[in-house]
Amino acid sequence: MEINEFVKNFANQFDETDASEFTPATDFRQLDEWSSLIALSVIAMIDEEYDVVIKGDDVKSSKTIQDLFEIVKSRKKS
């Protein structure tokens, strides 16, 4: 798993937010476009691309995209 690819996949779930706004350190819940529906798309993307199912609490406990990346990475190993 590679963080830049994860950030790109994460950014692809947004329609209006410019891709340049996304970095590993992005506090994603502060983005104007962030919503519970985008969260569903992120859960779907992680299932599709990484074969890991994350839950609502995983999204809530992550502040940055890097945080979420680390959760997915740890689940992938186990």
Next chain:
Amino acid sequence: MAGAVPCRVIDNLQYMTERYGEENVKAVVEKVGVYERRFADEKTCSSDLCFAAADKLLTENNIDRSEIDLLIFISQTPDYRMPATSVILQNRLGLPTTCMSYDINLGCAAFLYGLSTVYALMNTGCIRKALLLDGETRSKVYSANDRHEAYIFGDGGVAALIECNEKFGESYFSINADGAMSDLIMIPAGGYRKMSSAETVVEKVIDEYGNMRSEEQGFMKGQDVFAFTLTHVPKDIKKVLAFAGTTIDNADFIVLHQANAFMNSFLTKKMKLDTDKVMNTIHKFGNTSSVSVPLTIVSELKDKLDGDKTILASAFGVGMTWASAVLPFCNCRISDIVEVENGEPVK
């Protein structure tokens, strides 16, 4: 089979725009895929929808009502806390007092639970004909001021008449429950754990977005329900297909619980289902909980179940409960959908 819906059509884009403004609503409506749904009026209950459907089915097919030995009513929006609504329907439909009648209180997966229960009882040889009724008025359960739930739910009722005969072939079910997830979809108050009071009916702000609901209105942890579905449903469909010794290619039609369009298209893609075989009604009826599987059959498969056909069905939701089935249909007749107003079928 026969179905009934309230005659009041909700244009979802218009209805939600009036509450939340144009800017926010369109994208959500497109994502959940609910463009129209039906809302029952004050005088229409789930039982009225089921009565209308059942009465039409029995009349159109010249069924001798004295031969019906079993009535099961599936709903989480019954008429009363007691008695069971099935018993009221037994009388209203003119069924004999020898007709065993009871309710099944389950949500989205309940039609398959009900069908497996009816089939099992019929295998005892003691039941000639059974009526399986499934009705919901979900519009009365959720707060219109809570965006998490306000977009998707609708009302409907279905009646299925079931007879046992070897010509129908064998049906296969996978039926599951896991109460460890009982808090994912819930109405917390109004039962006996937390009884109804002046406090429990007041809508209160529940989050930083200003969404409001009372403790007697439903909530759903959408992200966890989605995660649950991804984890459990594809596996369950594979399990029932293996149990039936068949493959998905042998199914003529695939009917999934109409949760929302985003979830269903993701499941369809994930399982590589043939989209021509996957039936959908989410766009016109919304999510009607347990009714969505049979209502989709009634709405989309009228005149398409001649001869021998196989439906693969899978449903999942509150409980959590989930179920999948391989169901043979043999010359199944489906009536036109009835509309209901003020508790009565519209003539």
